[in-house]
Amino acid sequence: MDRPLRLAFSPDSDDIFMFWALLEGKVDTEGLSFTAERADTETLNRRAEAASDESAAHLDVVAVSIAQYARVARDHLLLPHGMSVGRGYGPVVVAPKATSLASLAGKRIGVPGLRTTAYLVLRLLLPDFEPVVVPIAPYSRAFDELRAGTIDAALLIHEGRLFYEREGTVKVVDIGEAWAQETGGLPLPLGGNAIRRDLGPELVERVSRVCRSSIRWAADHADEVSRALLAAETRSDVGLDKASLDRYLAMYANEDTLEAPADVRTAIDVLFERGRSAGLLPADARADFAP
Numbered sequence: 001m002d003r004p005l006r007l008a009f010s011p012d013s014d015d016i017f018m019f020w021a022l023l024e025g026k027v028d029t030e031g032l033s034f035t036a037e038r039a040d041t042e043t044l045n046r047r048a049e050a051a052s053d054e055s056a057a058h059l060d061v062v063a064v065s066i067a068q069y070a071r072v073a074r075d076h077l078l079l080p081h082g083m084s085v086g087r088g089y090g091p092v093v094v095a096p097k098a099t100s101l102a103s104l105a106g107k108r109i110g111v112p113g114l115r116t117t118a119y120l121v122l123r124l125l126l127p128d129f130e131p132v133v134v135p136i137a138p139y140s141r142a143f144d145e146l147r148a149g150t151i152d153a154a155l156l157i158h159e160g161r162l163f164y165e166r167e168g169t170v171k172v173v174d175i176g177e178a179w180a181q182e183t184g185g186l187p188l189p190l191g192g193n194a195i196r197r198d199l200g201p202e203l204v205e206r207v208s209r210v211c212r213s214s215i216r217w218a219a220d221h222a223d224e225v226s227r228a229l230l231a232a233e234t235r236s237d238v239g240l241d242k243a244s245l246d247r248y249l250a251m252y253a254n255e256d257t258l259e260a261p262a263d264v265r266t267a268i269d270v271l272f273e274r275g276r277s278a279g280l281l282p283a284d285a286r287a288d289f290a291p
Contacts, residue, residue, distance in 0.1 A: 004033040005207060008047060009063040009193075011038045011137075012158040013229055013245055014252040018082050018193075020225050022214035030206050040137050041065060041157070041191070042113030048072045048194055060196050061207065065113075066189045067120040070272050070285035076194035077204060077290035081212045085256040085264055086188040090176020091118040092161045094169040095153040096146055101126055101173045110134035110142050110154040117190045117271070118157050120281070121175045124274055125182070136160065143167040157190075159240065159248055166239075186267040187256070195290055205291045215258055222249070265289075 009015035015038075021027050023036055039047070045068040047059055061079070069078055093101065093109065104126060111119045111131045119131065132151050134142045142154040146169060153172060156164055164171065176188040193211065195204055218225045226245050233240055240248075256264055268287045275281030 004035045005060040006058065007034050007036045007061045008044055008059045009036070009038060010041050010044060010158070012041075013240070013248055014084050014257070015063050015191075016229055016232075017218050017225055017249055017253045018211070018215050018257065020214070020228065021217035021221075022210060024228075026217050026221075027210065027213040029210050032206060032210060040135060042115060042133070042135070045113060045115035048076065058196065060199060061211070062194055063191060064194045065115055065117045065191055066268060066271065067117040067275065067281065068115040069192060069194055069287065070275065070281045071115070072194060073286065073288055075197055077197055078287050079193040079195055079208055079211060080260050080289045080291075081208075081215055081258055082193040083189055083257055083260050083264065084191040084252040085254075085260075086176035086179075086190060086251070087256075088177055088180050088187075089174055089251065090121075090161075090179065090188045090190060091155055091157045092164060092174050093122065093153050093155050093172040094146070094164045095172050096169060098170050099153075099172055101178075104129055104153050104172065106130070107152040108132050108150070110145050110151040112136045112155065112157050116157065117188070118155055118175060120271070120275055121179055121188065122155055123280060124278060125173070125175060125178055127278070140167075143169065159244075162244055162248060163239065183267070183270055186270060187264055189260075189264050189268050189271065190252075192260075208290050212258075215253075218253070219258060260289075 044063055045065055048062050048064050049072055105128045108130045134145055139160060145151045146154055179188045272281055272285040276283055276285055
């Protein structure tokens, strides 16, 4: 490869955890070089859509919502590692006071983006609501909108789902828990890494090996990586400390991240089938995994 490969992922802790060892020179890159950029989840989802645009600055590996992968699969394979999965937990819908999910029918719900898995699953659980896109950065944005009354509830992803009680809000539903109940206990595959098909089979396999090695190194040196992430954290409003970071990483950077097991792959198929049936995903949506 005569140019650096371009990685893009979110500033959230689990994404950085996956790529930290690679970018810090802790693993063998098999002669490849990489550059990295960070952006919020919905921006990354949009960037993945540009893969077939010859005028676009292409990303070679991009973190995407699993729901969005269904829309960009023509140009991408899904890496079998690097996934964020909820097992009986996931993003949460919160409100200023206790209420039921059914009571939010027709109401304004702040969502982190219309391409996110969280939005897709919430739409499957509650087909009738008015989505209001509330960017996840700054962290306080969703809570400010709730306090101002511009939205009736908010769907929180990433670290925001850890701290909703601290912000004076009440959980309406954990959509990972609801998904498990709806699907007989399946996990909820939230995010993953997509790699461009046109890199070719040999290069795709090399990049996949390097990324897998980075995740494995981080898992084997979790304390070192978490300390480094805390030291480099720039989102002062999030308020992460070692305990909350470790809790978050245990949720979303774990054995499921090292290699997607059979039930995660089944869950992706079920998610895509339900999304297709509801007219929310392309009719040909399916997951095609890289080595």
